[in-house]
């Protein structure tokens with residue numbers, strides 16, 4: 001820790017002139033630096049981060065590629081009346097490759113991976129690589145939204161019910177028990193029969209279920225262990241209101257655990273989404289699970305069109321795995337007992 | 342020196358305990374009588390010691406005064422005002438006047454707070470000081486008061502970067518920042534290295550004289566209390582058994598329990614360093630859920646006679662001016 005010993009004790013003014021947000025920023029930076037060190041000690045977290053980084057690149061590069069493709073006009077003989085530019089060929093939703101192949105015959109879809117379509121095409125003639133890239137962005141938005149919502153709720157509810165206890169606590173804990181005993185997939189299937197589930201609604205439902213479910217209980221028990229620390233009493237003596245204590249003392253101290261659950265939340269949200277998509281219960285333009293769903297509903301088995309199962313399957317596994325790995329890397333941070341020092 | 346700042350009248354804190362099924366049917370309730378009718382008054386500018394072994398209710402008494410717990414019965418009168426039942430504004434005002442120093446200074450600070458945040462928190466809560474600059478200068482002032490110099494060096498440190506003694510100084514500084522008149526110090530030096538204890542107590546005494554504060558010093562350690570306090574109350578199982586000036590308690594001990602406490606303080610006798618003194622007490626402190634009938638000390642008292650448990654509990658009576666004792670037989674056993 002750097003001590004500002006270069007400043008003589010008389011010149012208070014210099015330190016005071018530091019504005020509040022700068023102090024906060026410094027504090028945050030310090031905390032980040034320390035945590036980063038502990039995080040990087042375990043390699044699995046870093047591996048997870050690298051994979052996430054790769055997916056971010058994938059998601060960002062898709063719109064750039066689309067812009068490039070739409071500037072590439074095809075010669076008239078390659079158009080076959082429909083395709084005007086490469087964008088029409090590679091569009092993840094409306095695309096269709098009608099260009100003749102080497103043998104001057106149009107490609108038959110689904111086409112196996114080739115130079116023109118590295119991940120092949122789906123039964124409707126759309127490029128799978130383009131679909132995977134396009135979906136990456138959707139999965140990110142969906143996973144992070146749902147996980148953020150659930151962790152935000154779980155943290156707040158956990159802290160509040162730990163702090164107040166009594167009836168509030170009893171209510172939220174019984175609610176958590178109820179959510180925990182809910183058969184997850186059958187419930188979602190039931191829900192999809194009641195209303196058309198789109199990604200936003202599914203994110204909302206998963207966020208709510210996660211936020212009032214098991215995570216609340218874990219975060220509450222963590223908050224309980226904070227609640228009995230003497231500094232909470234000290235804050236009460238200083239005259240701090242209930243909300244002051246919850247937001248300034250309890251929540252900041254359970255936040256590392258919340259962050260851990262944020263990572264796991266992304267994993268579980270994307271997994272549920274993939275399952276529902278595969279079962280065809282989700283209204284979405286395209287998603288990794290839907291690629292497999294199309295293959296299945298058009299009657300292609302793994303042996304006939306392996307790329308339509310293998311590639312999205314591996315993608316989902318990698319994506320979910322990466323967040324899980326980051327979560328595991330955070331484990332050391334969250335759980336002081338695992339720390340070497 | 343004569344004005345009474347805090348008066349406690351028959352203060353009680355009973356915690357309900359889970360009942361057995363048979364009790365449930367009979368409608369009985371069991372209680373842990375942590376504080377069982379405590380009365381004392383503290384004069385302005387005084388250091389009042391509350392002494393007893395762990396589990397005797399001394400910390401609970403402190404928490405009742407801090408309004409961290411609600412009392413079951415009795416009154417707390419602070420500067421002539423009954424503060425037992427206060428409106429929210431009244432409590433906010435009261436909490437600026439009365440502050441507490443904790444046993445474990447490290448645990449009493451949020452590990453994510455810098456010293457700066459620890460000191461500014463009460464100011465922010467009570468909306469004192471205009472802007473950050475004034476608040477920081479108030480913080481440096483109190484740090485100087487507790488001899489943390491130069492204060493600037495400490496503002497940006499985290500509690501774990503300080504030594505035990507420094508932490509307790511910061512904890513003291515935090516209580517001073519609201520300029521209170523009364524401070525409850527709950528075992529402020531028991532977690533600190535022996536070598537720095539005297540120094541911290543000295544600092545606390547200087548602060549007290551400087552700012553004309555009143556202390557309630559809660560401890561199990563008679564040796565520090567003897568030098569630090571003006572008056573002492575000895576507590577046993579939720580009741581005060583002896584009360585008087587520090588000199589009266591130490592030099593003219595009357596209650597058998599106080600005698601045991603004093604005997605427990607090891608003061609090596611010259612030439613007999615290896616001698617282990619026999620402490621005149623039997624057994625362990627009983628549970629406050631099951632307080633013995635009659636004199637509550639009788640199962641452990643080596644002077645106990647049938648009258649002690651057959652007759653009702655002895656109250657505090659004046660043995661000499663300002664020296665109260667709750668023992669039937671104190672005159673016989675001198």
Ligand code: SF4
Nearest residue numbers: 636639642649668669
């Ligand atoms: S009243 Fe009896 S039992 Fe109680 S302290 Fe005095 S001598 Fe001991």
